[in-house]
Amino acid sequence: EYRLVSGIAHDLNVAKIGLFNVPDRPGIAKQIFKALADEHINVDMIIQSWMRDGRNDISFTVTRNDLHKALPVVERVANEIGASGVAYNDRVAKVSIVGAGMVTNPGVAAAMFEALADEGINIEMISTSEIKISCVIAEDQAIKAVRALHAKFFEQQS
Amino acid sequence: EYRLVSGIAHDLNVAKIGLFNVPDRPGIAKQIFKALADEHINVDMIIQSWMRDGRNDISFTVTRNDLHKALPVVERVANEIGASGVAYNDRVAKVSIVGAGMVTNPGVAAAMFEALADEGINIEMISTSEIKISCVIAEDQAIKAVRALHAKFFEQQS
Ligand SMILES: C[C@@H](O)[C@H](N)C(=O)O
Numbered sequence: 369e370y371r372l373v374s375g376i377a378h379d380l381n382v383a384k385i386g387l388f389n390v391p392d393r394p395g396i397a398k399q400i401f402k403a404l405a406d407e408h409i410n411v412d413m414i415i416q417s418w419m420r421d422g423r424n425d426i427s428f429t430v431t432r433n434d435l436h437k438a439l440p441v442v443e444r445v446a447n448e449i450g451a452s453g454v455a456y457n458d459r460v461a462k463v464s465i466v467g468a469g470m471v472t473n474p475g476v477a478a479a480m481f482e483a484l485a486d487e488g489i490n491i492e493m494i495s496t497s498e499i500k501i502s503c504v505i506a507e508d509q510a511i512k513a514v515r516a517l518h519a520k521f522f523e524q525q526s
Numbered sequence: 527e528y529r530l531v532s533g534i535a536h537d538l539n540v541a542k543i544g545l546f547n548v549p550d551r552p553g554i555a556k557q558i559f560k561a562l563a564d565e566h567i568n569v570d571m572i573i574q575s576w577m578r579d580g581r582n583d584i585s586f587t588v589t590r591n592d593l594h595k596a597l598p599v600v601e602r603v604a605n606e607i608g609a610s611g612v613a614y615n616d617r618v619a620k621v622s623i624v625g626a627g628m629v630t631n632p633g634v635a636a637a638m639f640e641a642l643a644d645e646g647i648n649i650e651m652i653s654t655s656e657i658k659i660s661c662v663i664a665e666d667q668a669i670k671a672v673r674a675l676h677a678k679f680f681e682q683q684s
């Protein structure tokens with residue numbers, strides 16, 4: 369089951385930004401990310417989950433060095449679209465497991481979450497694709513997380 | 527700028543499930559996805575955004591045929607962990623753009639959201655990785671979305 373995982377990646381150069389209660393109507397995501405693109409700000413993970421009462425939260429990650437450039441842009445757009453607020457945190461890290469065909473094996477994501485849970489590591493954001501599962505966690509848990517994922521996927525006989 | 531996009535994918539065999547107000551502490555994500563894995567339910571996108579007041583929403587997608595198997599599992603776990611509720615929708619589709627190196631070009635995500643916005647298509651969920659940006663939209667918008675993305679990334683001179 370875990371042979372599908374070919375690698376573990378981590379990135380400490382991560383800051384997360386969240387916009388809260390954005391109107392859930394066409395054109396809002398475009399307005400936010402076009403404003404960031406116009407300032408040549410690289411965005412990594414973009415995460416938007418389920419709508420509530422016509423509103424939604426959108427969060428994304430940037431590099432730490434881009435945070436001071438991204439925040440004024442996000443705050444301006446948050447005002448333009450009538451979001452309720454903006455938050456950020458640059459004391460976070462991203463840990464990922466990578467491997468082709470993971471998605472067709474439901475146990476892989478559960479195993480990753482289990483490895484982090486067993487170390488008492490709280491998962492702040494989750495984003496997945498067919499070949500990659502990424503979790504944003506507190507920066508000071510990154511080393512522990514990478515070790516736990518290594519033990520889970522590469523050292524255990526499973 | 528748009529030469530980085532090598533393909534457009536769409537998937538109509540998609541249902542989304544959301545768990546609302548789950549406690550934001552270690553082990554919760556593991557409990558949800560281990561229960562699904564134990565029932566051999568394939569999960570595609572897993573999306574968790576920013577925490578609010580110690581609570582969080584987690585949403586994910588399954589195939590339409592797995593929806594009836596997944597819902598009872600999710601409702602049982604939602605009760606065990608004290609989530610405030612569960613919702614689902616099987617009238618959705620996933621559209622994605624794929625291409626190496628997209629993430630380092632901030633204009634690509636904005637262009638995708640713009641192509642959908644210009645057609646009046648509302649984006650219900652967003653998940654990205656380095657090589658893929660996926661949006662969940664209403665099922666009846668899928669064909670229009672694929673055409674708009676094709677025109678944006680493969681027909682325009684940009
Ligand atoms: C919230 C935001 O994603 C909105 N639904 C849009 O389509 O732009």
Ligand SMILES: C[C@@H](O)[C@H](N)C(=O)O
Nearest residue numbers: 491551552553554555
């Ligand atoms: C909400 C859920 O992701 C929780 N933070 C966990 O670590 O499991």
